[in-house]
Every structure is written in structure tokens, then in C-alpha cells.
Amino acid sequence: MRSNRIRTTALAATALLAALSLTACGGNDNGNDGKAGAAAPAANTTATTPDTGKDAKDTKKTDSDAANAPAENVSTTSKSSTGGSKSGKNSAGTTASGSKSPVTCTGSNTKVTVSKVSRPINHLLLTATNTGSVPCYAYHAPALGFDDAQAAFPVLRDSIPQAVVTLAPGQSAYASIGLSGEPDGQELHKSAHLTVYFTGKSNQGSTGAPAKLTLPAGTSWGDNGFVTYWQSEMADALMY
Structure with missing residues (x-):
């Protein structure tokens, strides 16, 4: 009887240890999952931030290129107009009003x-x-x-x-x-x-x-x- 009780106690202790072990493992897994879940957005955020910055730079560059294209065209037209206005002459040597320069x-x-x-x-x-x-x-x-x-x-x-x-x-x-x-x-x-x-x-x-x-x-x-x-x-x- 004593022997059966010791065996039963040992089995109970073994079962308790196993339960505690499973609980500990489950707690650790949950903790890791929680950390992983927290890390994942952080990782995604970190990964997204450079992409967003790059996209922003690309967008600025694209906007700049788009802005520069008309600016260059306007500048070319402006130089032609301003040149005529400043010098008072065109290629024919006349003033903006059409009269020739004195x-x-x-x-x-x-x-x-x-x-x-x-x-x-x-x-x-x-x-x-x-x-x-x-x-x-x-x-x-x-x-x-x-x-x-x-x-x-x-x-x-x-x-x-x-x-x-x-x-x-x-x-x-x-x-x-x-x-x-x-x-x-x-x-x-x-x-x-x-x-x-x-x-x-x-x-x-x-x-x-x-x-x-x-x-x-x-x-x-x-x-x-x-x-x-x-x-x-x-x-x-x-x-x-």
C-alpha cells in the first residue's frame, strides 16, 4: 500500500510538473507571440518609413521635374520676350513697337x-x-x-x-x-x-x-x- 501511495504521489508530482511545464511553455510562447506581434508592426513601420521617405523623395523629385519643365519653357519664352523688351530690338533690328532703333x-x-x-x-x-x-x-x-x-x-x-x-x-x-x-x-x-x-x-x-x-x-x-x-x-x- 505504501508502495502504491508513493507511486501515486510520484505520478501526481510528475503530472503537476508536466502541467507546470506546459503552462510555462505556453506562457513563454504567448509572451514571444506578444513580442513578435509588437515587433512585427515595428518592423513593418521601419520598413515602410524608408519606402515612404523614398516615395516622398520620388514624389518631390517628380513634382520638381514636372515644375521645372514648364519653368524652363516659360524661362525660354521670357528670355525671348524680355530680351526684346530690354534691348528694344528683334532680329530685324526694330523696336517692340515695330519702329526701327535710332x-x-x-x-x-x-x-x-x-x-x-x-x-x-x-x-x-x-x-x-x-x-x-x-x-x-x-x-x-x-x-x-x-x-x-x-x-x-x-x-x-x-x-x-x-x-x-x-x-x-x-x-x-x-x-x-x-x-x-x-x-x-x-x-x-x-x-x-x-x-x-x-x-x-x-x-x-x-x-x-x-x-x-x-x-x-x-x-x-x-x-x-x-x-x-x-x-x-x-x-x-x-x-x-
Whole structure:
């Protein structure tokens, strides 16, 4: 009997240990499953995050590429438009409005004449008419050379106009020549020919071809004479 009881107790203990072992195993498995279940989303999240970031970068890149394509097209169009607006010219050398850009007036694109006037006395009138197909600027004052005179004829600074004279084709600019100034009694020089030089915007020397003219008979000039700046009106030139 004792032997059966010991065997029964041993069997019971063995069964209890087995139950505890199964419980422990089950608890560990559940714990591992719980951890695995928690780790799985974390792993998925970790895996998804780079993918999402990559997708975001790709999306940004795609959006950037899509944005850049129109931008480049707009830029090209803008440069073409802006270039025309900034320079005022197109490939044909015309302004945005269709009119051609002005050039500097010279002896090549103008017809220059010299004539004697009754008032004021001892004055000549220079007239430069634009014979070209585009407007031209009559900058500053004409530089005059009587016959072979070496010194430049004096320019009357008080005659500076408010703006540069612009001549459309067919229009004229005027400058008066005071043959002798104050004081009286100065030595006079007789001349038969006059060379008219044009100046550029910088007023440094002459530019383009000069105009060579024949002076009215009996023309004499003095060292105190002067020439005015180009004027848009004849009356403005003859008021000096």
C-alpha cells in the first residue's frame, strides 16, 4: 500500500510538473507571440518609413521635374520676350513697337546745307536733314573746320538743348554759326569751304563721315565766333 501511495504521489508530482511545464511553455510562447506581434508592426513601420521617405523623395523629385519643365519653357519664352523688351530690338533690328532703333546722325545719313541769314547779322545757318530710313540722334554740337583751320571752332555752351535732338526720316536739325563775336576789331579769315563733323553720345571726337560744304561767297569768320548745339527748331538756333 505504501508502495502504491508513493507511486501515486510520484505520478501526481510528475503530472503537476508536466502541467507546470506546459503552462510555462505556453506562457513563454504567448509572451514571444506578444513580442513578435509588437515587433512585427515595428518592423513593418521601419520598413515602410524608408519606402515612404523614398516615395516622398520620388514624389518631390517628380513634382520638381514636372515644375521645372514648364519653368524652363516659360524661362525660354521670357528670355525671348524680355530680351526684346530690354534691348528694344528683334532680329530685324526694330523696336517692340515695330519702329526701327535710332542711330547717330552723320554725314552718311543726313544732307547738310549751309546758308546765309539776314537776322541775326554775321550768322550762317546749318541744316541737317535725315535722309536715312531710321531715326537718328543729332548729338551735342557740330564740330566745324573752315578750310584748313587746325583749331576747332568754339561751341556756345549756353545753347545746350533740354534733350537730344532726334530726327525721324525727313526731319531736320539746326545750328547757327556766329561768324564773329565780341569784341569788334578782331582779325577775320576768309574761307570758301566748311567741313561739318558729327559727334557721338560720348562727345569724344567725331563719328562717321563728315559733311563737306561750300560756303556762301564772301564768308569771313573770326576767332571769337561760335556754333550752337543742334536744335529741333530753326528759331531756337537763330536766337543766339
